[in-house]
Amino acid sequence: MIEVSNLTKRFGRVLAVEDASFSAQPGRVTGFLGPNGAGKTTTLRAIVGLLQPTSGSATVLGKPYRALDQPSRCVGAVLETSNFHPGRSGRNHLRVLAVAAGIPRSRAEDVLKLVELDDAAGRRVRGYSLGMRQRLALAGALLGEPDVLVLDEPANGLDPAGIRWLRDLLRSAAAEGRTVLVSSHVLGEVSQLADDVVIINRGRLVTQSTVAEVTAGGDRTRVRSPDVTRLREAVAAAGLVDREAGTDALVVEAAPARVGELAAAKGIVLHELVAEKATLEEAFLELVGGGG
Amino acid sequence: MTGLVLSELLKLRTIRAPLGLALAVIVVSGLAVAATVGADALESSSRELDIADAAEVSSILAMILGILLVTNEYRHGTITPTFLVAPARERVLTAKLIAAGIAGVLIGCLAALVAFAIAIPWLATDGDSLGGGDTQVAVLRLVGSFALAALIGVAVGTLIHSQIGAIVAAFAWFLVVEPLVWGLGELVDWSLRPYLPGSALDALVSTDDELLSAPSGLLLSLAYVGVLFAAGTLLTLRRDAD
Ligand SMILES: Nc1ncnc2c1ncn2[C@@H]1O[C@H](COP(=O)(O)OP(=O)(O)OP(=O)(O)O)[C@@H](O)[C@H]1O
Numbered sequence: 001m002i003e004v005s006n007l008t009k010r011f012g013r014v015l016a017v018e019d020a021s022f023s024a025q026p027g028r029v030t031g032f033l034g035p036n037g038a039g040k041t042t043t044l045r046a047i048v049g050l051l052q053p054t055s056g057s058a059t060v061l062g063k064p065y066r067a068l069d070q071p072s073r074c075v076g077a078v079l080e081t082s083n084f085h086p087g088r089s090g091r092n093h094l095r096v097l098a099v100a101a102g103i104p105r106s107r108a109e110d111v112l113k114l115v116e117l118d119d120a121a122g123r124r125v126r127g128y129s130l131g132m133r134q135r136l137a138l139a140g141a142l143l144g145e146p147d148v149l150v151l152d153e154p155a156n157g158l159d160p161a162g163i164r165w166l167r168d169l170l171r172s173a174a175a176e177g178r179t180v181l182v183s184s185h186v187l188g189e190v191s192q193l194a195d196d197v198v199i200i201n202r203g204r205l206v207t208q209s210t211v212a213e214v215t216a217g218g219d220r221t222r223v224r225s226p227d228v229t230r231l232r233e234a235v236a237a238a239g240l241v242d243r244e245a246g247t248d249a250l251v252v253e254a255a256p257a258r259v260g261e262l263a264a265a266k267g268i269v270l271h272e273l274v275a276e277k278a279t280l281e282e283a284f285l286e287l288v289g290g291g292g
Numbered sequence: 293m294t295g296l297v298l299s300e301l302l303k304l305r306t307i308r309a310p311l312g313l314a315l316a317v318i319v320v321s322g323l324a325v326a327a328t329v330g331a332d333a334l335e336s337s338s339r340e341l342d343i344a345d346a347a348e349v350s351s352i353l354a355m356i357l358g359i360l361l362v363t364n365e366y367r368h369g370t371i372t373p374t375f376l377v378a379p380a381r382e383r384v385l386t387a388k389l390i391a392a393g394i395a396g397v398l399i400g401c402l403a404a405l406v407a408f409a410i411a412i413p414w415l416a417t418d419g420d421s422l423g424g425g426d427t428q429v430a431v432l433r434l435v436g437s438f439a440l441a442a443l444i445g446v447a448v449g450t451l452i453h454s455q456i457g458a459i460v461a462a463f464a465w466f467l468v469v470e471p472l473v474w475g476l477g478e479l480v481d482w483s484l485r486p487y488l489p490g491s492a493l494d495a496l497v498s499t500d501d502e503l504l505s506a507p508s509g510l511l512l513s514l515a516y517v518g519v520l521f522a523a524g525t526l527l528t529l530r531r532d533a534d
């Protein structure tokens with residue numbers, strides 16, 4: 001359980017986060033979305049006590065992060081940047097953290113296997129690829145088997161198999177009742193992964209709801225016809241809204257059955273009739289006011 | 293706290309820089325002692341201390357080690373996972389101080405070993421004998437000065453998070469500013485000179501009577517560590533971790 005209340009963070013003149021409030025629930029994956037510079041990293045860093053909020057607060061499991069008894073056993077976090085000494089091996093990086101947290105060193109081997117990095121564990125991080133670093137960072141977050149995961153763009157640098165692996169990992173973490181808060185740019189990713197979304201834009205919270213609610217945009221149908229002009233007239237005559245989608249296609253705000261009936265009544269030939277769901281990407285762009 | 297100290301020691305053991313610094317200590321202290329003994333520059337009053345004084349030149353490298361223990365974290369961003377594991381930052385910095393003290397003792401021992409391994413047989417060929425109580429005291433003081441230098445390094449690092457900045461500041465102060473103050477000092481009567489941090493540190497292994505006594509030098513050096521470290525810790529607590 002993560003709760004952010006009226007969080008504001010100012011860096012000099014830049015108001016990075018302004019009065020943001022939201023929560024992430026146990027047993028659910030919460031996607032944290034926003035354009036570049038929206039304040040995602042800033043918010044996540046405030047949650048784990050790395051920066052001091054200008055005002056407002058953030059709590060994890062009911063306490064400020066810094067007041068947690070054994071933070072690595074409660075919260076695992078991966079923050080955007082690559083935080084490793086290049087001359088230290090991946091295994092030693094994890095051992096250093098385990099020793100500091102009072103976690104048995106052997107746990108380092110377990111998480112190395114879990115993130116499929118055991119072959120490279122003895123090599124210096126200098127030689128790691130971006131994806132390997134991302135896996136090592138995740139391994140560090142998983143060391144204490146925490147109930148809460150806070151991840152800033154963890155899919156960055158992962159190959160398709162890695163992304164799938166990450167998705168399964170986070171889904172099963174949520175299924176075990178853990179709280180997962182994960183920021184991302186890749187909206188397709190999030191819609192497959194998250195139960196809830198929190199959208200932030202220019203430091204302000206735009207919405208918090210479930211993925212299903214955000215993408216539920218009513219019925220919509222994509223229709224292709226060689227006689228698109230007449231089809232368009234028929235649609236307009238029925239009082240329906242449409243927009244062009246290429247030279248021979250329309251997207252109509254109605255169910256496929258309705259559009260098919262209209263076309264049949266006028267004897268218009270159809271080449272394609274597909275139900276369309278608003279994607280998270282469309283919903284996102286609409287909410288943050290970017291693109292169409 | 294034990295876990296944090298062990299973690300800091302493990303940090304030092306799992307990178308190469310400390311090893312390089314230890315080798316440099318062997319070379320620099322070895323050369324300095326050889327030069328002193330070879331030039332017959334030993335005062336008869338306390339030759340053991342003169343040897344320790346020569347070997348002490350490389351204590352600045354122990355200071356660098358202390359600086360690295362803090363600034364490496366900011367340079368490579370490992371301060372993020374470090375503070376995630378242990379959000380009580382003052383405890384992390386204290387663990388660094390303790391670990392640096394231990395590392396300082398170890399390289400101090402190394403320097404003493406090299407110094408007397410060169411000096412004792414060399415002087416013995418001239419029929420001179422070193423060893424016994426005076427040597428033990430000199431070794432103890434030498435090791436103490438290395439440990440103190442490492443502590444000062446940590447304190448400097450907590451104040452100046454930039455690695456280059458902290459190292460340049462330490463070199464500039466201890467190798468340029470203070471020697472200059474002593475060099476130009478003849479022009480003015482600067483009775484405060486023995487109280488400068490580098491001079492206080494030097495007092496531990498020096499026979500120079502312009503400096504403080506060794507116990508006073510030790511106490512004053514500890515006071516410098518305390519003040520710098522407290523200031524650096526307050527700063528670290530108040531600043532964001534980056
Ligand atoms: N340490 C800092 N000092 C000054 N400004 C900062 C600092 N950190 C972040 N900012 C500013 O705060 C705003 C939010 O940045 P933040 O990194 O939180 O965005 P983000 O949502 O994570 O973006 P991205 O998707 O690109 O990672 C930006 O305008 C950024 O320039």
Ligand SMILES: [Mg+2]
Pocket residue numbers: 040041042080152
């Ligand atoms: Mg970011």
